[in-house]
Amino acid sequence: MQGLHLTADLYQCACDPALLTDAALLAELCRGRTLDSGLTLVNEKWHTFPDFDGHPGGVTGALLLAESHLAIHTWPERGGITLDVYVCNFMADNSGKAEALLHGLVEVFQPGKAQYERLQRGDENGPGANGELLLESLNDTSAFGFRFARRLHAEQTPYQRLEILESKELGRCLRLDGLFMTSEADEFFYHEALVHPAALAHPAPAAALVIGGGDGGAIEELLKHPSLRDITLVELDQRVVDAARQYLPSIHKNAFDDPRVRLLFQDGARFMADTPRKFDLILLDLTDPETPAGPLYTREFFQLCQSALTADGALVMHLGAPFHEKDQVRDMSAKLASVFKQVHGYGLHIPLYGAYWALAVASDTLDPTALDAATVSQRLRERGIGGLQYYNEGVHAALFALPNFYRALMPAVKK
Structure with missing residues (x-):
């Protein structure tokens, strides 16, 4: 047959x-x-x-x-x-x-x-024996994919299609509206890179805000910094957190229930418009711009974030794939540069995202590229942060060493 x-x-x-x-x-x-x-x-x-x-x-x-x-x-x-x-x-x-x-x-x-x-x-012994092949587009002409042996959960929430899939290589994987979000096997690539470069650059972050991030991986990494006593997670879709609690405990490690964490289920733009609070770190752990998170990728929203940062605070977000999504990375970094005095792009390959991925630290004062390896090592040791699978003192500088094609998409940093 x-x-x-x-x-x-x-x-x-x-x-x-x-x-x-x-x-x-x-x-x-x-x-x-x-x-x-x-x-x-x-x-x-x-x-x-x-x-x-x-x-x-x-x-x-x-x-x-x-x-x-x-x-x-x-x-x-x-x-x-x-x-x-x-x-x-x-x-x-x-x-x-x-x-x-x-x-x-x-x-x-x-x-x-x-x-x-x-x-x-x-x-029966061919590629299909390893499961259902699911593809995701990087742009109109490029795609990547993985095979999944089982579907553990699927539902249409009020906001998006939510799936929990499982494969031998990736373990359990969260997929929203057909886009891969996180997996048990590779989550450390994204979450460690999202959190630690800016958190280590800050001498003593006390308050952090995560918008999105319903899988809990970002707050789990933030909790490794002992000076952070106040972490707020604002997630639009409560069903994402519910699914993560049930299926992805190896990613969040019960971070949702830590007394330092406050969960709010509401629109991130509305929260930022209304909050009187100040944060040392704001992490935009969002789905892509073409999803319900689209309004959070605007200059107006970045201005709200800037207003909610402390004097030495920083905003961190992902920009997309600089090879496959050049216009998006260029546009997003330009919007950040129109609001913040410094925008430092960095990047790494993330297996689940199928490409080299761009992120950025935006701030008026905090410069993560000024942190040398010795200081990173010292702060990791002083803060008792161990067991990381990707980030270390050598990787910190390497993250910010941009290939020329990516550097050309970024605005010049105003020193």
């Missing part, structure tokens, strides 16, 4: 319009291309839909092949066609014949735009 499944979604087709409405003409084309590709036709079925709303009806057809099938559907009112070719490779490898059939038909239909998918099926 092992085989290759190909699909094509075609738009703005410039072929003879009759191919989208005439079942006999379309059937003749599909039969001919099927035989030309070397596949074996054993039966077929075609149906023409009636006219609708002033438009001619489309055609649905299927060719049964000795090797499996070809299915086709047309939408003449949109100039659209969907193609589906599946071939079994049990007795012989028919993959090349499937490719020839699909692309031969696409060539005839002349689409203005096309989308393709390729799926290997039926190999």
Whole structure:
């Protein structure tokens, strides 16, 4: 049963319009291309839909092949066609014949735009044996993904789609609206980098604010700094915290219940507009700008954050992938620079995010790049911070050593 499944979604087709409405003409084309590709036709079925709303009806057809099938559907009112070719490779490898059939038909239909998918099926010892493949886009043309053996939880909260997945490599993983947020195996890359560069640069942070961060990983790292006696977590979606409590204790380590932590479930922008408090550190541990967190990526919101910082305080946030999201990183860092006197970009590869990832420390006075390795080592020792898996005295400076392509996206730091 092992085989290759190909699909094509075609738009703005410039072929003879009759191919989208005439079942006999379309059937003749599909039969001919099927035989030309070397596949074996054993039966077929075609149906023409009636006219609708002033438009001619489309055609649905299927060719049964000795090797499996070809299915086709047309939408003449949109100039659209969907193609589906599946071939079994049990007795012989028919993959090349499937490719020839699909692309031969696409060539005839002349689409203005096309989308393709390729799926290997039926190999119990193949890649699919390791679980469901889930992909995430980095931009319009790049994607990455992981295989997950189990879905532990899925729900539609009032704000987003929430999933808890599990794999051998990543352990349990939080996914929101189809975007990977954190996993048990690699959370330390992001959370240690988000928290410790700015927290170590501050001589004695006492109060911290985390907006977002419902998985609890950021507050767990903040609690390692003994001078921090007051940590506020503002999370829009309480169901994220609920799910983290149930499924991700290895990430938050019960930080939600520490007496130094206060949980608030409300909109981060509203909190910042209303709070009279001052914080030494503000961490924006947010979902991406195209999500419900979008209003928290504005210059106006950054101004609210600046007003809520102490004189030597700092804002920390992620900017995105500087190679794949150049415009976003450039735009976000420029907004920060229009509010803060210093914006220090830094970065690291984060496995779950599929790329080298950009973060920034924004402040009017705090400069994390001024911290040398000896001072970092001393402060880690004095604060009793051990057991870190990524961050150390050597890594601190390396985080801020930007490759040239990333440096070119960042505004000059005003010293």
